[in-house]
Amino acid sequence: VWLDGFHRAFLRLEHAARAASVLQLGGAVGTLAALGPRGPRVAGAMAAALKLSLPDIPWHASRDRVVDVGAALGLVCGALGKLARDVSLMAQTEVAEVSEGNPPGEGGSSTLPHKQNPVSCAVALQAAHRAPGLVATLLSAMPQEHERGLGGWQAEWETLPELFRITAGSLQRMARLLETLQVDASRMRADLDATGGLALAEAVSMALARTLGKAQAHAHVERASRKAVDDGAAFVSVLRADADIVNALGAELDALLEPESYLGSSDAFIDAVLARRETDERRRSV
């Protein structure tokens, strides 16, 4: 999921950056009049020298391409922010399924020595917090006056570089995070088991439906789920105390409550995302 969202945002940025690499040469009022009939030829030569596309018309006050780069930077910050949000939630002391794996001396807390602050997530979340306002500034400056904006144009000068800066910072931190991320699989498993199999209620319900019918199956499982929650009992114990369920499922019940047996199409999804990434990378390197 993280790669899928990030990959798409990154392609958007690449596309927007390429589309915005366009010569702006218009002379005093955008007509190239001072160059006489040689205007287009001069513009063409200048674009070639700068490796920029040649626009159909000077665009000094048509800021869509510049703003689109900003919006794409915002999308990248948002996609990285999603990754950082998830990691920071899983890194909470009470969850502890992952930690950033920072080098010693980074992210520690002097007064609370057991705390390992997810400082890279903080950088990415900070960027995701700031990008929206900066993109809004670029968008709000689009209705620029005549051939040269007054104030709107100038509002881009600090804003677009700042968007690049925070995106770069977020990228650099999240790239490192993915290399150092510590995943505690046993803790993940323990968190799954903590609800005594409740997370797999759907699997049980689906299997039951084959013999009891869908409505009966759902009623049985819902009753068992509520009982487990209300009594603080393990879901599996409640299920085993239900004769109808035991009769219908028998030994299959234990297998149904194994998370590994209920991954659905996850592998197919993961393969598809990785394949897309590889294909696109190959195309880019051509």
Add this chain to the structure above:
Amino acid sequence: VWLDGFHRAFLRLEHAARAASVLQLGGAVGTLAALGPRGPRVAGAMAAALKLSLPDIPWHASRDRVVDVGAALGLVCGALGKLARDVSLMAQTEVAEVSEGNPPGEGGSSTLPHKQNPVSCAVALQAAHRAPGLVATLLSAMPQEHERGLGGWQAEWETLPELFRITAGSLQRMARLLETLQVDASRMRADLDATGGLALAEAVSMALARTLGKAQAHAHVERASRKAVDDGAAFVSVLRADADIVNALGAELDALLEPESYLGSSDAFIDAVLARRETDERRRSV
């Protein structure tokens, strides 16, 4: 310039809308586990039935495609806002080069009967004012939690439709405006003439440079320009009082001060924009 900017923004919107027309079907946690091995086949059939693309992986909490549609709507509002800004500036009582040409009863002022308010521009500028904040909301909601966001997802529910609404309103108004716009060419010409040819100082300077050299030419024209501004005199009169200029340019001077003779590459630019529009329209209608 208006068409160039708008056309590009509109293509962006079309592209973003197509890219976002993607099936979202993931079941309880995004694995399609309840469908067992038939998951991908069911998803494929559902996408086909709904005429949506099939994604590589469920994307409930990867909002980039949705946000990108919002950003593209913002670009359209901004491009239309630029048009509206220009028209409203030209429609000022003191400029009066264009008016919206509204049907009777629309845009009038009861207390100031000579005023014709540019009400369509107000609609488009209002949309351009509101879009940035709405796009920022979508962007800021991207870092959604795990497989289902809490609050961020819900923040899109009112925001995206509102962006569509204000974009549609702006489009409808600006489409009508371009059909009814009254252009007062004689007033435009009078406004150009009001500076006694100062707007063409560059043309004179370029012509002078052929005989006097660039530096001398610029110095002569700058001196004449300042004198015209300071004395409130017509630029042409000041030029004619400068023997060097008269010697160098002779009868050419009058022609140089005709705006029509100093349009540069405007026609080529306009043709290029129109041709692009036509090509793209043809491609879209295929």
Add this chain to the structure above:
Amino acid sequence: VWLDGFHRAFLRLEHAARAASVLQLGGAVGTLAALGPRGPRVAGAMAAALKLSLPDIPWHASRDRVVDVGAALGLVCGALGKLARDVSLMAQTEVAEVSEGNPPGEGGSSTLPHKQNPVSCAVALQAAHRAPGLVATLLSAMPQEHERGLGGWQAEWETLPELFRITAGSLQRMARLLETLQVDASRMRADLDATGGLALAEAVSMALARTLGKAQAHAHVERASRKAVDDGAAFVSVLRADADIVNALGAELDALLEPESYLGSSDAFIDAVLARRETDERRRSV
């Protein structure tokens, strides 16, 4: 902390709303000229009839008071969003220290019956996500033209009511939440104990400092903390295995690791917040 932040934001809103309850009556161009010398008297009577303040000067294009109301609504949404953020974090399945205590049928999940979604928090977080963009719209519309803005003024028409709506929704939900919130004190205690007393490392360090000196005390506690984290051991066991610590603290150690004994000035802070609230409520009811 929640009450402190909310109370202040709410007072800000009250103040801004009162300051914005000001008559706007200026006639065609803001001079009240059509009323002749009676202008101020008419304005005074109208303000009295409407229970509004009389402004020093018509303010049709000076939007600060209106925008300030919007900013105050944003602050209220933000303060409530902080409450919702904290509750939603504590309501996570893996933390489970609180739940919203919604009436039956609200917040449930059909496929995951053990899940109780914090739906009220979702409403407040959605409002906190949306308010910033709406406030930005109001702020960006402030530079309005002459005596009547074109587009900027109109941008307020939908935006300010929407801010009121989402603030009201957030307030209503958070008010109910605080009435129904289920706090699981034993789970809170268990989460505290889960780190084997690490959260109280500071208390131990402070007590040790009295005999070992500050530097020595800190070194001992830091070493013990790291060992506890690295070995997955209970902090208290590691401490008890350190002869220096046992010698210095003796029986006091157990008491030091009781969270109840390390609340600092919490009670004084809470009393101060409640007293402020009461005083302000009394003043408002006068």
Add this chain to the structure above:
Amino acid sequence: VWLDGFHRAFLRLEHAARAASVLQLGGAVGTLAALGPRGPRVAGAMAAALKLSLPDIPWHASRDRVVDVGAALGLVCGALGKLARDVSLMAQTEVAEVSEGNPPGEGGSSTLPHKQNPVSCAVALQAAHRAPGLVATLLSAMPQEHERGLGGWQAEWETLPELFRITAGSLQRMARLLETLQVDASRMRADLDATGGLALAEAVSMALARTLGKAQAHAHVERASRKAVDDGAAFVSVLRADADIVNALGAELDALLEPESYLGSSDAFIDAVLARRETDERRRSV
């Protein structure tokens, strides 16, 4: 109008800055536990030493006071942006009622020597464009986690200083502008006269109403206004050709068409704004 709006925004900023000058001292988790029973006394002494107010409770994750300062900076930028918008509109070549009066070498255009760019307005409008997005960032970061935000807090670090910087720049430029602003009263009068008295149609209508009744008066004036606009004739000539109007008003007509005679309560309004400013300044200097 400019002073009225700015003065209010500036007082808001002063008030918000004072309200935010509050000690933050909470220790590791906001309880001051490490200070034992001396916590409040230490906090009190520290606040006194730093000339800060003592809060009821530590506020590390309650950002309303900080955000409120940002919102007030946004209001100041907006109020100055309104001034800049008006000046830039009046400084247009076709209106030319004011110019910035910049020192030589500032705001000039090399290719268009008669142009004097309103560069100070550009600075203030740029600030007014950027402030809304920055304020939105601060607002969106309010729902911070527990006792220390992750990402939201960090998002303030660059944003608030940037708001101070752009506000300071806008203030400095607008302060200078008001000292150097060149007002061309004769051009203002000419622009008023350009509509042949149409701007005073209301005055004529009011005077006519005394003899013809309100409805008749309005009908006469509206007819004359439309005729003047449609024929491009001077309003005064059309009025003089209407026997009813001449009979009713006689020699009074010319006086009615003098703008100076139709200023309404302007002077009273101006006096009230200046008096308010003076009173507040006196109070501040105490």
